[in-house]
Amino acid sequence: MSGLEAEPAVAAQLFGERIELARRFTADLAREGETRGLIGPLELPRLWSRHVLNSALVAPLLRAGRVGDVGSGAGLPGLVLAIARPDARFVLIEPMERRVDWLVEEAEALGLDNVEVVRARAEEARLAEPLDQVTARAVSALSKLIPLTVPLLRSGGELVFMKGARVDDEVIAAEKQIRKARLTDVRVELLGEGVVPEPTRVFRATRP
Numbered sequence: 020m021s022g023l024e025a026e027p028a029v030a031a032q033l034f035g036e037r038i039e040l041a042r043r044f045t046a047d048l049a050r051e052g053e054t055r056g057l058i059g060p061l062e063l064p065r066l067w068s069r070h071v072l073n074s075a076l077v078a079p080l081l082r083a084g085r086v087g088d089v090g091s092g093a094g095l096p097g098l099v100l101a102i103a104r105p106d107a108r109f110v111l112i113e114p115m116e117r118r119v120d121w122l123v124e125e126a127e128a129l130g131l132d133n134v135e136v137v138r139a140r141a142e143e144a145r146l147a148e149p150l151d152q153v154t155a156r157a158v159s160a161l162s163k164l165i166p167l168t169v170p171l172l173r174s175g176g177e178l179v180f181m182k183g184a185r186v187d188d189e190v191i192a193a194e195k196q197i198r199k200a201r202l203t204d205v206r207v208e209l210l211g212e213g214v215v216p217e218p219t220r221v222f223r224a225t226r227p
């Protein structure tokens with residue numbers, strides 16, 4: 020596992036008593052991520068800071084309810100959040116078979132009984148119950164992501180999307196979709212500044 024970033028000290032603070040599971044997830048992803056096509060070869064030196072800690076920043080925003088993660092891929096942020104928030108239930112929605120296989124195997128290996136994996140595109144997912152919140156990271160621009168994900172939410176449910184530095188432009192470009200979905204409490208928050216090496220922006224909005 021040469022080249023894997025050393026665990027930043029703040030990791031233990033963010034994960035608390037769940038840190039051992041976060042270590043196992045990160046080690047498993049470092050070992051298998053590239054060969055299974057989950058992460059690129061350049062990600063090992065920043066696996067903790069750019070991916071794992073960055074995903075964990077969303078944990079305090081979640082309710083102790085039913086949270087969907089659309090386009091989970093390697094489990095970012097879905098598996099990380101399921102580790103950090105054992106009091107919430109997670110539905111990981113991912114269409115690609117090999118990624119679904121990884122998500123199922125890894126949730127089982129880590130003993131995460133708060134995780135369900137659904138193989139589907141978000142727009143085709145037929146869930147047993149509507150979701151309280153939906154997360155997504157690096158899936159698509161807001162203008163596409165909003166119409167795909169709002170139907171998965173219950174009334175009062177919330178979108179919590181991890182976004183890059185250009186999120187404000189994305190919000191402007193998605194004005195029509197935001198209006199059409201009648202989203203309320205629309206805002207962008209910066210998380211983790213001064214706490215983690217790579218802070219993240221989140222787009223939050225509520226379905227009426």
Ligand SMILES: C[S@@+](CC[C@H](N)C(=O)[O-])C[C@H]1O[C@@H](n2cnc3c(N)ncnc32)[C@H](O)[C@@H]1O
Pocket residue numbers: 089090091092093094095096112113114115118139140141142155156157158167
């Ligand atoms: C760039 S990857 C990001 C994966 C992960 N969220 C991360 O941050 O590393 C995008 C993921 O979204 C999935 N995806 C693309 N379109 C989707 C859709 N319509 N519904 C659900 N997942 C989708 C892809 O299969 C892929 O796993």
